[in-house]
Amino acid sequence: MVEQIDSADLVVGILADLDQDGVATLCEGLRTLPGSLRIVVLQSDPVGKASAADSQAAEENASLSLLPWSVFGPDPLGAPLERMSIACQSLFAASDKLGARACCVVASKMEIATARWVCQLVQPLLDTDVDLVVPYYASGKLQGLLNSSVVYPLTRCLYGKRIRNPLGPDVGVSRRLAQKILGANRQPKAAPNGTHPLAALAPVAICDNLQVCQVHVGARLYPPIDWMNMSSLVAQVLGPVFVEMDKNAACWQRTRGSVSVMERGELLSLPQETETLDIDRMVETFQLGVRDLREIWSLVLPPATLFELGKLSRLTQERVHMPDELWARIVYDFALAHRLRTINRDHLLHSMTPLYLAWIVSYARELETAGAAIIEQRIERLSLAYEATKPYLVSRWRWPDRFNP
């Protein structure tokens, strides 16, 4: 369907499951962008719904075209991040083909879906030299835990930029950055691991000294978590992050400390949940992991870390607390093992789940009755622990056999 269009200034790909009203609101917001922009909106939904909206949109305003987007191919029910990767590749390719100045991925539903929130992601790309616009969601203390525990502090520590949601999933990308990502995937050397576009955006932008902007977009509607599939989620998210870490090792080994990036919008705070949590199961899983996965962890973690985990597992459930430095070292050790292929990568990432659950237990207990400000301080403390432990990572990365405390 993109073949019907000759060119565009902006391409927006909608991956979120929005109803017609939601799409209409979004299109209405895009039409308010200054300048007579030619905008193409690609909606990944059943052909029937998009076609009706398409003809309506075409009649109303010729500068905005709404097209159906069959992006997921033969496996529409595949792993979510895998589908996101395919979708982003497709969007970047379409944007490049149309010669668009910028493109944008809309993958989330917002709690308060105003017409303007997507425009906030797109405007910096059109007005200024910004190449990557990432969202800063107003999230509750129990939302985006994998991002808070690993992705954000790791990205901040490695690349020196405080990007709160480096994996988006709602992002705005300039033409220059989209071409770099497309080019990275076309190179033969990229073939073994491939490049996950979402995971590569922030590292590529930072390492190539491109401009990054962070936008406060409000509260996101997070999908309900599949509790039984937690390990698959950890593997899907951390796998591409570790792959990018390996690819950009020459860049992040030189970085020290971190700085803030350009921000737009106002920081919004979310009313905090007050429900009590049953975390006994997570502690049991952690203790079971220490007992049964020690043999696997001994291939990844150094003896000192195993010893500390053993001590933690022998504590009573109320006293289990994983220190930030220990958690940071564990993440670094798993990243190194991922690079060295110490064990099968799938096994490696799945075996990390009990440790992640132990961190959640510590985090949840600390912040049981905490407000938004305390949560921010807590995550800041964790991020500083990652930065303080970076020399450990660099030493192990450079001399994996010799440096093994």
Place this chain on the structure above:
Amino acid sequence: MWDQVKQALDQSTTRFLTGLATLLPGIVALIVALLVSMVLAWILAIVVRRLLSGMRFDEQLVRWGFSSLGDSSLAKSPTLLVSRTAACLVILMGFLIGIAAFDAESTSLFVRSIFAYIPNIFGAALVLLIGNMVARFLARTVLIGAVNMNLQYARLLSAGVKWLVIVLAVAMALEHLRIAPGIVELAFGILFGGIVFALALAVGLGSKDLVTKSLERDAQKASGEHIEEPFRHI
């Protein structure tokens, strides 16, 4: 009479010496073949040991899940085991070639039958090796999955899967070697069936609470009841 005894002794001595003279070249050829094969085996062992040490074969085996191989009493390390095995094979081949220097017809039949059996040995060894690797991979997968699902019998499940695959591989290897095929087939069927039955009981009885909760949750979803999910990770 003494002349007859002397003649008989002379004849038997002549026969003995003739037989010895017939055998002697064969014995010499066998000894030479053994010596040559020992030299070749020694050279091969050095080459194999250096090659495997350069590849860090011992560490690779540990990563692949064969950490117990290094503790075997057969050798101090897997590298040493492989190099010594290669050397022994060369010496064995030298011995077989040396035997062919004796009575051409019967020994060559014997050697031919041994050489004809060697592909079966290699096939069986390959089946065992692949079976072992698959067993360890699956055992590790099941162990990690079961721990993440908070199943207390994760180790038992993992061991069951591992031994299931190993028993299958051993049965296939024995069938390849044509060793008591009827007995192996029957024993394998009984053992395999027993392991599967035991696993099914363990999983079925152990996880009936899990299944009940899962069915209750599905029923609630179908009736439209909202389920609170406090953790929304990404």
